[in-house]
Amino acid sequence: MNRILCTLISLLFAVTTAAQSTPLKTGSIAPEITLPRMDGSMFALSSLKGRLVLIDFWATWCAPCVKEQPQLKALYEKFAPEVKEGKFEIIGVSLDKDKSTWKKTVDRLKINWVQVSDLKFWRSPVAKDYGIEELPFNVLVDEQNKIIAINLHEKELENLIQRRLGATREQPRSIKAATLNNSKHE
Amino acid sequence: MRIFTERTIMKYPVFLLVLLLLFKSGLVAQSAKEPWKEQQLIAPRALAEQIDKKQTGNILILSVGPDAVIRGSVDMGPAHEPEHFAKLKSYLKNVSRNKEVIIYCGCCPFDKCPNIRPAFKTLTGMGFKKARLLNIPKNIKADWLDKDYPTNDNE
Numbered sequence: 262m263n264r265i266l267c268t269l270i271s272l273l274f275a276v277t278t279a280a281q282s283t284p285l286k287t288g289s290i291a292p293e294i295t296l297p298r299m300d301g302s303m304f305a306l307s308s309l310k311g312r313l314v315l316i317d318f319w320a321t322w323c324a325p326c327v328k329e330q331p332q333l334k335a336l337y338e339k340f341a342p343e344v345k346e347g348k349f350e351i352i353g354v355s356l357d358k359d360k361s362t363w364k365k366t367v368d369r370l371k372i373n374w375v376q377v378s379d380l381k382f383w384r385s386p387v388a389k390d391y392g393i394e395e396l397p398f399n400v401l402v403d404e405q406n407k408i409i410a411i412n413l414h415e416k417e418l419e420n421l422i423q424r425r426l427g428a429t430r431e432q433p434r435s436i437k438a439a440t441l442n443n444s445k446h447e
Numbered sequence: 448m449r450i451f452t453e454r455t456i457m458k459y460p461v462f463l464l465v466l467l468l469l470f471k472s473g474l475v476a477q478s479a480k481e482p483w484k485e486q487q488l489i490a491p492r493a494l495a496e497q498i499d500k501k502q503t504g505n506i507l508i509l510s511v512g513p514d515a516v517i518r519g520s521v522d523m524g525p526a527h528e529p530e531h532f533a534k535l536k537s538y539l540k541n542v543s544r545n546k547e548v549i550i551y552c553g554c555c556p557f558d559k560c561p562n563i564r565p566a567f568k569t570l571t572g573m574g575f576k577k578a579r580l581l582n583i584p585k586n587i588k589a590d591w592l593d594k595d596y597p598t599n600d601n602e
Contacts, residue, residue: 320513320554322512322513322525322554323554323555324554324555324559324560324561325555325559357513358513358514382513382514382516383514383516383587383588383592384592384600388588394585394586394588394589395555395585395586395588395589396555
């Protein structure tokens with residue numbers, strides 16, 4: 262009976278996961294991203310070769326994405342030494358369409374990693390290149406621009422980054438505590 | 448609440464499966480009262496056909512989400528933001544209460560959308576008798592753009 266139950270549950274989750282699959286594959290090279298930063302200057306993903314990079318696809322109109330930003334901020338603070346040493350970076354790729362809304366939200370959330378967007382909403386070629394079906398969506402790429410993880414969030418994402426960076430030092434605050442603290446000050 | 452004890456769940460694997468299926472299908476989440484009725488929902492395909500056949504003369508289509516993608520729709524902006532909510536209310540002031548008004552968002556599935564509820568409540572609260580909501584299960588990309596339904600871009 263228990264075996265049947267386990268099989269049924271596994272099947273249920275397998276079907277859900279398959280339905281959400283994307284053409285991206287771990288192990289393949291991340292498609293190049295060439296998009297303008299908020300100040301209009303161009304950014305290229307390939308310029309970050311040599312670093313572990315978290316590409317966060319988001320938009321101000323996506324409530325779960327906005328909700329996730331303080332967590333990413335805590336992650337960015339946690340790995341600030343690695344960012345400084347040129348080992349880690351986060352890139353925010355926005356599928357917004359309105360620059361002022363995008364800028365206002367980035368300012369309000371005090372996001373301090375690079376933000377890029379062509380302000381083309383779902384029509385942005387980057388959405389097609391990465392096979393994005395829904396937001397939030399993210400990709401973790403290694404030092405050779407190779408995809409090592411797709412759509413990991415929260416502790417799972419933090420743990421993988423920690424492992425990849427070999428950052429063994431104890432952190433003063435966990436991401437969750439930092440997030441809670443941040444939201445208290447908002 | 449005693450029926451939900453760990454012991455009960457372990458003892459009755461079928462009960463656990465049913466509970467899981469309920470959560471998976473969203474039945475539990477949907478039991479919360481929504482401001483719209485089932486018959487007030489309109490399927491994307493049905494609206495797309497109406498637009499293609501140019502049968503939307505007496506229909507007002509309003510985007511209360513990220514973008515007015517649908518052909519002929521008017522952009523109100525995300526309704527959960529106070530300035531856009533005010534814009535929606537002021538726009539509707541001069542619209543006949545007998546007009547069929549279809550709102551849509553498409554940022555994300557209904558359970559995560561912050562826009563459709565305040566917008567729909569405003570419609571019904573203002574006395575629109577034919578208030579409708581476009582039934583977008585996933586988002587505007589998957590349920591409209593990817594299906595090549597008519598957009599404001601490809602007019």
